Amino acid sequence: xxxxxxxxxxxxxxxxxxxxxxxxxxxxxxxxxxxxxxxxxxxxxxxxxxxxxxxxxxxxxxxxxxxxxxxxxxxxxxxxxxxxxxxxxxxxxxxxxxxxxxxxxxxxxxxxxxxxxxxxxxxxxxxxxxxxxxxxxxxxxxxxxxxxxxxxxxxxxxxxxxxxxxxxxxxxxxxxxxxxxxxxxxxxxxxxxxxxxxxxxxxxxxxxxxxxxxxxxxxxxxxxxxxxxxxxxxxxxxxxxxxxxxxxxxxxxxxxxxxxxxxxxxxxxxxxxxxxxxxxxxxxxxxxxxxxxxxxxxxxxxxxxxxxxxxxxxxxxxxxxxxxxxxxxxxxxxxxxxxxxxxxxxxxxxxxxxxxxxxxxxxxxxxxxxxxxxxxxxxxxxxxxxxxxxxxxxxxxxxxxxxxxxxxxxxxxxxxxxxxxxxxxxxxxxxxxxxxxx
Numbered sequence: 516x517x518x519x520x521x522x523x524x525x526x527x528x529x530x531x532x533x534x535x536x537x538x539x540x541x542x543x544x545x546x547x548x549x550x551x552x553x554x555x556x557x558x559x560x561x562x563x564x565x566x567x568x569x570x571x572x573x574x575x576x577x578x579x580x581x582x583x584x585x586x587x588x589x590x591x592x593x594x595x596x597x598x599x600x601x602x603x604x605x606x607x608x609x610x611x612x613x614x615x616x617x618x619x620x621x622x623x624x625x626x627x628x629x630x631x632x633x634x635x636x637x638x639x640x641x642x643x644x645x646x647x648x649x650x651x652x653x654x655x656x657x658x659x660x661x662x663x664x665x666x667x668x669x670x671x672x673x674x675x676x677x678x679x680x681x682x683x684x685x686x687x688x689x690x691x692x693x694x695x696x697x698x699x700x701x702x703x704x705x706x707x708x709x710x711x712x713x714x715x716x717x718x719x720x721x722x723x724x725x726x727x728x729x730x731x732x733x734x735x736x737x738x739x740x741x742x743x744x745x746x747x748x749x750x751x752x753x754x755x756x757x758x759x760x761x762x763x764x765x766x767x768x769x770x771x772x773x774x775x776x777x778x779x780x781x782x783x784x785x786x787x788x789x790x791x792x793x794x795x796x797x798x799x800x801x802x803x804x805x806x807x808x809x810x811x812x813x814x815x816x817x818x819x820x821x822x823x824x825x826x827x828x829x830x831x832x833x834x835x836x837x838x839x840x841x842x843x844x845x846x847x848x849x850x851x852x853x854x855x856x857x858x859x860x861x862x863x864x865x866x867x868x869x870x871x872x873x874x875x876x877x878x879x880x881x882x883x884x885x886x887x888x889x890x891x892x893x894x895x896x897x898x899x900x901x902x903x904x905x906x907x908x909x910x911x912x913x914x915x916x917x918x919x920x921x922x923x924x925x926x927x928x929x930x931x932x933x934x935x936x937x938x939x940x941x942x943x944x945x946x947x948x949x950x951x952x953x
Contacts, residue, residue: 518561518767519679520570522596524624525606526616527576530636533662534606535573538562538672559763564672569679570763572596577620597623599763601680603631609659610637613648621652630678633657638666689731689738690863693772695765695796697788700780701809704846706730706741709855734856737863742768769796773907774803774862774941776855781814781843785829797835801908803862803942804839807855812845838934840941862941868909870937872902875911882932891920899951909937910945918948 523531539560558573574596597603605624607617624631633654639661649657658674660667694702710730730741769775775796779789797804808825822843830837840858844851879901888896896917904912911933915921930946933939 518568518570518770519601520559520572520599520763521562521602521604521675521679522572522574522600523604523606524574524593524597525576525620526614529576529606529608530662531576531606532558532573534604534634534636534660535560535571537662537665537668538571565676567676567679569602569675570767572600572763577616577623594623597627597629600629602675602678603627603629604634604675605631605654606634606636607649607657608637609635609649613651617649618652621654624654632671632674632678634671635659636662639663689740690774690859691740691742691772692859693742693765693768693775693796693802694778695769695775695792696778697780697786697792700778701846702778705776705778705807705809705844705852705855708846708849708852709741735860737860739856739859742772766795769800769802772796772802773866774805774859776805776807776859779806779808781808781810781825785825785832790833793833793836793839797839797943801943801945803866803908805855805858805862805941806836806839806841808841808843809846811843812848812850835943838940838942838944858941865938865940866907866909866942868937868939869906870903872900874936875901875903875933878933878936879913879929882929886925886928888915888921888925891917894920896920904947905945908943908945909939910947912947912949914949914951916951918950921948 523535525531535558539562559570562569562571574593577590577593603624605620607613631654633649633652633656635649635657638659658667658671660671662668694706696702710732732739732741777789777793777796779785793804793806796802806829808822811822822841825843826836826841829841840862842851842854842858844855846852879898883898888898890896894917896915898913898915898921901911901913904910913929926946926948930944933946934944
């Protein structure tokens with residue numbers, strides 16, 4: 516299921532950032548100040564209530580209709596937030612009461628056609644605050660809350676969860692593949708090659724793809740759904756609302772995916788932002804990963820044909836890339852593009868592979884016999900047995916008498932040993948140390 520987006524909208528200095536921090540559970544997530552207009556950029560974070568996850572987006576305060584360039588930019592970004600959100604929270608200031616600016620924001624809510632809830636913030640003292648004048652907005656009962664002391668927050672979150680859409684239903688048993696990477700590396704061109712038609716818009720302008728687009732196909736009897744995503748740029752380059760929400764949608768696409776295809780530009784090499792995107796998919800989200808080095812024909816024209824050298828350098832920069840398959844392609848000529856489909860099926864097979872407990876224990880015995888775990892002063896560290904506790908991604912539990920004393924470098928040794936024995940190519944392998952009896 517895709518995760519809904521909930522956006523906080525309102526005029527300046529009504530406490531949107533304080534409310535954002537309260538819901539996210541991090542008092543320092545967004546800057547809070549009594550100075551109107553403190554929030555100019557957007558923040559987004561993951562929130563959970565009653566078992567439902569959602570993205571919460573904090574926006575700048577909607578200014579009066581002025582020609583000041585900053586106010587114009589903030590208003591444009593807020594409109595982007597409204598367009599992208601699944602549910603809107605219209606935040607007002609109960610201490611100040613209803614003001615003409617609130618009426619203008621309410622009109623904007625209605626024009627959007629999106630579901631919205633009216634929130635009267637700063638109700639720190641229910642005995643003295645009269646928030647009833649907000650009924651004149653015709654939005655039903657306002658939720659009287661206090662971001663400062665949590666008054667009414669639970670009831671408001673209950674309503675948010677009730678109003679949120681259920682999310683996009685996934686096709687049962689379909690394998691979801693997110694095509695990710697920096698802008699303008701050829702992601703859409705590769706998806707078009709795989710689908711055999713120009714289903715996605717392709718231009719030389721970075722950022723042409725701004726939404727995540729689902730494209731189904733069947734390969735060797737397996738139903739695949741490709742998600743071509745907007746490119747992820749460095750945070751400092753996410754300089755407008757479109758880029759901001761493209762980043763958010765890309766993260767959502769990774770969460771919905773089983774396997775991610777990271778597309779690189781061969782002419783630019785492996786850059787730090789590529790590594791951050793790979794880490795987001797592989798380490799943070801635990802997704803399968805394939806690296807596709809596109810525009811390899813341009814690299815070959817310069818006389819550099821060493822794909823093995825490129826892959827070796829990548830593994831030296833980030834060790835886990837040694838376990839990730841690389842493919843060197845050209846979306847322009849179609850060179851080796853269809854091999855991506857075979858790699859996807861191989862990575863899926865490795866992702867769902869289960870090794871018997873007897874095999875894993877045999878491997879553990881061999882690894883321990885080859886190198887004993889470092890002993891702690893006065894306490895003997897012993898590893899008793901191991902078993903695979905999960906697939907997708909594969910995880911191996913190792914039980915011992917003092918798991919907390921097993922050092923990180925020895926866990927890496929076990930990881931590499933299990934990797935050598937069982938592969939799990941293209942997938943993160945997690946080693947979980949457990950105490951005997953757990």
